[in-house]
Amino acid sequence: MTVKKKKTRGLDVNRTELAKIFGVSLPTVEGWVRRSCPVVQRGGRGRAWTFNTAEVRNWREDDIRAEASHTTHANKDELILRKLAAETEQAELDLAKAKDELVPVEQLERALTKAFGEVRAGMRNVVPGRAARRLIGETDETNFKAVLLEEIDHALGALADDDLINEADLELETDEGDSAEGEGAKGA
Structure with a gap:
């Protein structure tokens, strides 16, 4: 590695050395140059590119900050x-x-919580009981899996036919208890 010390901080290095020091590829270094990365000497016609590592590090820190604040250039x-x-x-x-x-997020969360609760209850109540009766004495793993899949599909099919969420589940509760009054009126 040909590194010559400069009077200022950092080392003067070529493109390959800069890429190695920063742990990036040469195309990344080329992209940095297009985005105004500081260059000590531009390369060309037998002349190597030269970068000062301290200047590049400072530029990268500023560039990263700018990217993070979404105000890049x-x-x-x-x-x-x-x-x-x-x-x-x-x-x-x-x-x-x-x-x-x-739909307000709270309303959607409440409805989804209820729906997933119904699915969980349906799976826990239907599948083990029905599957256990069919699997007594079964020793073939393939048949065992097939029975379980059939029972899972059956339970999910039954749940798909049910209304897991009704209008009352979608109502938002207010501070004054309007939702509770509305539910009482609907039930009457």
Whole structure:
């Protein structure tokens, strides 16, 4: 490795050495150069590329910070486009909300919890009892698996035909207990 010390911090290295030091490939180093990575000397016509490791490290730290903050090298036109995209997305969300096409997360979580609870109960109640009767004395693993799969499919088929979620499950509870009053009125 041909490394010569510089008066400033860091070492002057070529592209291959820089890639090795930073643990990246040569195409990555070339991408860095296209994105304004500091170069001590550009290569060409028998002349090697030269980079200062301290300068590159500092540039990489700044580049990583910029990427993390999502403000990497955005010009005015890009920022305008991002703002328009955000405004469009907000307008689409507002429209979906006005059309009652959005479901609050709490409502969805409650409905899914109930549905998965029904599936779990159905699987635990139906499969072991029905499968046990069919598997008494069975020693062939292939037949054993086939019976279990049939019973699982049967239980899931029965659950698919049931309404696992009803309208009351989708209602949101309010601070004033409106949901409980609504359920009482529906049951009457």
